[in-house]
Amino acid sequence: xxxxxxxxxxxxxxxxxxxxxxxxxxxxxxxxxxxxxxxxxxxxxxxxxxxxxxxxxxxxxxxxxxxxxxxxxxxxxxxxxxxxxxxxxxxxxxxxxxxxxxxxxxxxxxxxxxxxxxxxxxxxxxxxxxxxxxxxxxxxxxxxxxxxxxxxxxxxxxxxxxxxxxxxxxxxxxxxxxxxxxxxxxxxxxxxxxxxxxxxxxxxxxxxxxxxxxxxxxxxxxxxxxxxxxxxxxxxxxxxxxxxxxxxxxxxxxxxxxxxxxxxxxxxxxxxxxxxxxxxxxxxxxxxxxxxxxxxxxxxxxxxxxxxxxxxxxxxxxxxxxxxxxxxxxxxxxxxxxxxxxxxxxxxxxxxxxxxxxxxxxxxxxxxxxxxxxxxxxxxxxxxxxxxxxxxxxxxxxxxxxxxxxxxxxxxxxxxxxxxxxxxxxxxxxxxxxxxxxxxxxxxxxxxxxxxxxxxxxxxxxxxxxxxxxxxxxxxxxxxxxxxxxxxxxxxxxxxxxxxxxxxxxxxxxxxxxxxxxxxxxxxxxxxxxxxxxxxxxxxxxxxxxxxxxxxxxxxxx
Amino acid sequence: xxxxxxxxxxxxxxxxxxxxxxxxxxxxxxxxxxxxxxxxxxxxxxxxxxxxxxxxxxxxxxxxxxxxxxxxxxxxxxxxxxxxxxxxxxxxxxxxxxxxxxxxxxxxxxxxx
Numbered sequence: 001x002x003x004x005x006x007x008x009x010x011x012x013x014x015x016x017x018x019x020x021x022x023x024x025x026x027x028x029x030x031x032x033x034x035x036x037x038x039x040x041x042x043x044x045x046x047x048x049x050x051x052x053x054x055x056x057x058x059x060x061x062x063x064x065x066x067x068x069x070x071x072x073x074x075x076x077x078x079x080x081x082x083x084x085x086x087x088x089x090x091x092x093x094x095x096x097x098x099x100x101x102x103x104x105x106x107x108x109x110x111x112x113x114x115x116x117x118x119x120x121x122x123x124x125x126x127x128x129x130x131x132x133x134x135x136x137x138x139x140x141x142x143x144x145x146x147x148x149x150x151x152x153x154x155x156x157x158x159x160x161x162x163x164x165x166x167x168x169x170x171x172x173x174x175x176x177x178x179x180x181x182x183x184x185x186x187x188x189x190x191x192x193x194x195x196x197x198x199x200x201x202x203x204x205x206x207x208x209x210x211x212x213x214x215x216x217x218x219x220x221x222x223x224x225x226x227x228x229x230x231x232x233x234x235x236x237x238x239x240x241x242x243x244x245x246x247x248x249x250x251x252x253x254x255x256x257x258x259x260x261x262x263x264x265x266x267x268x269x270x271x272x273x274x275x276x277x278x279x280x281x282x283x284x285x286x287x288x289x290x291x292x293x294x295x296x297x298x299x300x301x302x303x304x305x306x307x308x309x310x311x312x313x314x315x316x317x318x319x320x321x322x323x324x325x326x327x328x329x330x331x332x333x334x335x336x337x338x339x340x341x342x343x344x345x346x347x348x349x350x351x352x353x354x355x356x357x358x359x360x361x362x363x364x365x366x367x368x369x370x371x372x373x374x375x376x377x378x379x380x381x382x383x384x385x386x387x388x389x390x391x392x393x394x395x396x397x398x399x400x401x402x403x404x405x406x407x408x409x410x411x412x413x414x415x416x417x418x419x420x421x422x423x424x425x426x427x428x429x430x431x432x433x434x435x436x437x438x439x440x441x442x443x444x445x446x447x448x449x450x451x452x453x454x455x456x457x458x459x460x461x462x463x464x465x466x467x468x469x470x471x472x473x474x475x476x477x478x479x480x481x482x483x484x485x486x487x488x489x490x491x492x493x494x495x496x497x498x499x500x501x502x503x504x505x506x507x508x509x510x511x512x513x514x515x516x517x518x519x520x521x522x523x524x525x526x527x528x529x530x531x532x533x534x535x536x537x538x539x540x541x542x543x544x545x546x547x548x549x550x551x552x553x554x555x556x557x558x
Numbered sequence: 559x560x561x562x563x564x565x566x567x568x569x570x571x572x573x574x575x576x577x578x579x580x581x582x583x584x585x586x587x588x589x590x591x592x593x594x595x596x597x598x599x600x601x602x603x604x605x606x607x608x609x610x611x612x613x614x615x616x617x618x619x620x621x622x623x624x625x626x627x628x629x630x631x632x633x634x635x636x637x638x639x640x641x642x643x644x645x646x647x648x649x650x651x652x653x654x655x656x657x658x659x660x661x662x663x664x665x666x667x668x669x670x671x
Contacts, residue, residue, distance in 0.1 A: 002670055040668050042620040043613040050617075137619050148667075157668040178670050180656055185670070209614045244590025247618035247636040336590075442606035487607035491572050492656040494601065494609045 001427060002178060002185045003418065006033035006154070007410040008403065009174060009189035011161045012216065014044025015395035016375025016402070017195035018143035019095075023403025024193075025152040029410060032152050032403075033187065035159040037179065037211045037497075041144035045197050045353075045376060046395055048209060049136030050249045052119050052127030054389030055092035059113040060125040065089040067123060072390060075121050075287065076355075076383020077524040078539045079229065083362050084381035087401065092393035095400060096128065104142040107131045119388040120258060121287055127389040132327040133252055139392060159185060161215075162500045163426035164192060164223040164371070165418075171223050171370035172416035175426035179497055182434050182490025184427035188418040190410025191370050193402045194220055198354035198376040199508045200233070204455035205350040207239055207251045213447075213501050214508025216377040220358045221507060221546040225366035226555060228379035228543050230356035231515035232525045234386050235460045237291035238264070239350030241309040245336050251352060252329075253312055253345070254388070259325050264295070265311040265344065266303040272310075289385050289524050292349040292460050299348075309348030314340040349460055353391060355382045355525060356515070359543055364402035370409065374402035380541070384524025434496050436488025443484050443498035446477060450505055458513050463529040467517040474510040478550075481506075510552045511544045518542060518554045562587050564596055564639040568608065569648045573655045580646070581605070587639045593647070594623050594634035597659070609658035610634070624650055625659050634659075 008024040010017045013036035021034040036043055056063040068089040073080045100106055100114065106128045107115040116125040130138040147153050161176040165186075173189040196216030201208035217227055238257065240250040256262055266272045276294040278286040286294075295310050305311050314322060319341050323330055330340075338345060357379030364372045375395040382390060416422075453473050457466035481503055487495040519542065521535035522528050543555040564585045571578035583604055585596040597610045613620035616635065623634040626648040639645070653661035662669075 038613040038620070039622060039664060042622060047619050048614055048617050140619075155668045156670055157664045159670065180662065180664070181670070207616075209617075209620065210612055244588070246590070246592050246616060246638075247633075249617040249619075444601045444606035445603070448602040485606075489572075489607070489657070492609050492658075492660050493607075495606045498606060 001183060004033060004185060005188040005415070005418070006031045007190045008032045008406045009187050009192045010034045010195055011174065011193065011219070012036060012044060012195035012197060012377070013040040013155070014195065014197055014375065015046030015139055015143060015392060016377070016399035017193070018147050019396050019399030020193050020195055020374050020403035020406070021147055021153045022143070022150065023400045024407040025150045027404045027407035029407035030152055031154070033154050033156065033189070034147065035156045035161065035176070037158065037160040039157045040155045041140050041147070043209055043211050045209065045212060046392065047136045047140035048207070048249055049139070049392055050133035050252050051135060051255060052117060052129045052389045053096060053135060053392040054119065054122065054127050054387065055096040055393055056089065056126060057093050057096060057114055057116060057128065060116040063124055063126055065093065068092070068126060071122050072382070072387045075385050075387035077385055077534070079383035079523070079541055081380030084378070087362055088381050088390065088394055088397050091397040091400070095393060095396035099139065099142060099396070102142050102146055104138050105130050117259065121387045122389070129255070132329055133249070135392070160497060160500065161219065162430065163423060164219050165423040166223050166368070167416050167422060169224070169369065171368055172422065173418065175423040177430050177496065177500070180492055182493050182496060184430040186418055186423060186427060188415065190413065190415045191372060191406035193372040193374055193406050194358060194377050195374045195399065195402070196377050198357070199512070200351035200354060202450060202454045202505055202509050203351035203459065204451040205239065205348065207236060207249065207350050207352045213505045215501065215504035216373070217357065217511060218504035218507035220366060220371065220373065221511065221544070221552070223371055224368045225371055226359040226543040226545050227356060227511055228359040228541050229383065230379070230511045230544050231519050231542070232355035232384050233351055233512060234288060234353040234355060234525045235292045235349040236352030237288055237295055237349050238312055238347035239352070240345065241348040242307040242346040243337060245338070248332065250350060253347060256314070256325060257312065260314060260317050260321065263313045263316065264291070265313050266298050267305050267310070268303065269311070272298055272303070287385065288388065293527060295349055296460055305346040307346050309346045311344035312347045313344035315344065353386055355379065355384065355386055356512070363405035364398055365405060372402045372406045374399040384526060433486050433499055434488065434490045434493060437484070437486040439483050439485030441484060442495060443486070443502040444495065446484065447498060447502050447505060450509060454509055458509070458516055461527050461529050462516050464517065467513055470513045471510065471517065474506055474513060478506045478510070507552065514552055514554060515542050515544055562589070562641040564641065565644040566593070566596055566600070567644045567646045568659065570658050572657045582644070585639070591639050592635055593627060593637045593639060593645065596639055597634060609656070609660045611660045611663070622663070624663070626651055
């Protein structure tokens with residue numbers, strides 16, 4: 001077994017985690033430990049972001065962070081945590097300019113100004129990007145370079161954290177698996193930051209990477225923290241559906257839709273958004289939740305495209321304009337047999353982002369001393385629906401703050417000693433599972449089934465019966481975890497990793513379903529077939545916590 | 559749509575295995591599906607012990623799914639399946655093999671040992 005010690009432990013090395021590491025070191029932490037189940041800076045959502053980044057830089061037109069905040073709050077349907085949303089909008093320009101100084105390569109106009117476009121839901125051009133469709137990879141590569149330059153930051157790839165260690169009500173570190181060796185690792189930490197991203201991998205149709213399975217939420221709940229806004233899972237309305245497209249992000253179509261005016265058409269080739277109250281005559285500004293609703297309803301009414309979505313057509317755009325906008329992407333599409341001047345593609349809503357997450361204050365501190373969160377793992381800033389372009393600034397701004405405040409917390413106290421019973425039996429469980437366990441079903445098969453349950457019963461449209469079914473299934477699966485098969489083996493044993501992914505995924509999924517069942521209204525990304533109206537009485541958030549015996553429930557209203 | 563079947567011959571075992579061998583899997587697929595799609599299907603439906611390395615699944619940005627396909631280094635996520643003749647899958651040549659298709663691609667400074 002390996003025993004590590006650090007001032008600040010950061011779990012997850014996407015945009016939020018890497019920025020947190022830089023910030024913790026900048027704030028004076030002498031030992032920063034950045035760990036990831038995947039490779040540092042390659043897993044997670046940041047690297048997959050091909051879209052834009054919102055910040056009131058005022059490069060194109062006059063702008064102010066308070067205007068960005070107004071748009072964020074409007075998108076959030078009355079549920080944004082105003083303090084968190086304000087931090088996001090106020091500090092985004094500073095982070096974006098810092099990234100520019102680190103040579104991320106924001107697209108620029110001929111006169112050198114950073115190019116900003118108007119993404120849906122924004123009142124003015126505010127969203128910057130890196131050409132072509134390269135925003136996320138450029139952000140990730142830039143942060144990887146910065147992190148690698150700082151001696152205080154130790155990076156460990158393929159380390160999956162399974163449990164947080166709590167002593168006297170405070171988080172004092174974590175236990176995890178060195179996945180390559182299959183051995184337990186203990187990490188004594190002055191402060192711990194959860195930067196594990198969201199949970200969209202729990203859905204059948206998703207834009208997630210492999211490790212967006214909600215494990216950070218399970219860690220937080222297990223340590224005594226609260227989760228907020230868990231019922232709000234954002235479905236990206238026009239995820240790619242057909243023809244089969246690989247090697248490209250399934251959510252790549254949105255910027256082209258608003259740059260070029262791509263038209264959404266039903267199976268018969270007719271426009272339909274106006275029937276749902278969205279007038280696109282003046283611009284392509286339909287909010288994401290409304291677009292998702294309209295597409296799902298069209299498909300349900302039998303007016304969908306052959307693969308169960310709708311068409312996205314650029315046929316009215318001249319070839320020269322397409323080539324100018326898509327650049328080299330047009331060649332990549334051609335290799336997939338896609339010619340946008342000839343035929344539309346099929347799109348459908350896919351799980352893309354999770355508004356909910358760990359409840360934190362402005363220091364990114366959870367209610368458990370020593371436990372912080374950053375990035376998508378944080379809940380609250382985006383309310384019931386995230387404004388386009390807010391995910392990367394959230395990662396950078398909240399990462400910077402979490403690193404700073406976690407370092408300050410760790411500096412102000414003597415580090416807890418890792419005692420033999422610290423972390424409970426977590427390390428023993430890893431050892432015992434790696435010896436293998438007989439069972440009828442594998443965790444890989446159950447994770448697969450979980451995605452179907454979530455898509456069907458806890459997806460873009462929900463009702464009491466479906467949610468009750470999902471909760472039933474999730475709770476019985478949690479109870480049956482000891483009966484799940486694990487293949488023996490330590491070195492790089494995928495069934496061992498699956499077992500912990502399943503354990504965490506079931507907890508995260510149950511938190512979503514529990515909050516969704518309790519919210520008897522429709523708002524933003526939470527749409528109930530049985531309560532289709534927004535209810536002013538529900539202009540409040542819900543928090544989820546876990547009891548000592550593992551039960552997951554909504555906290556009483558305060 | 560015509561049902562198609564890909565045959566994957568997958569190198570199995572750890573580095574210190576005395577006799578590494580190949581397992582064959584028949585995988586149903588639709589036109590356009592990839593080797594990574596098939597390997598993920600095998601893990602869910604046939605053999606959960608099969609070790610593969612991938613992260614972004616579909617976007618080809620993480621570059622973690624690099625393996626040898628029919629002897630040539632390629633991304634599993636962008637290589638299309640073919641009907642009929644077997645595709646032979648091996649871990650990356652020139653890297654320490656951990657298990658099955660997973661080699662140690664961690665940068666040296668990101669390892670625990």
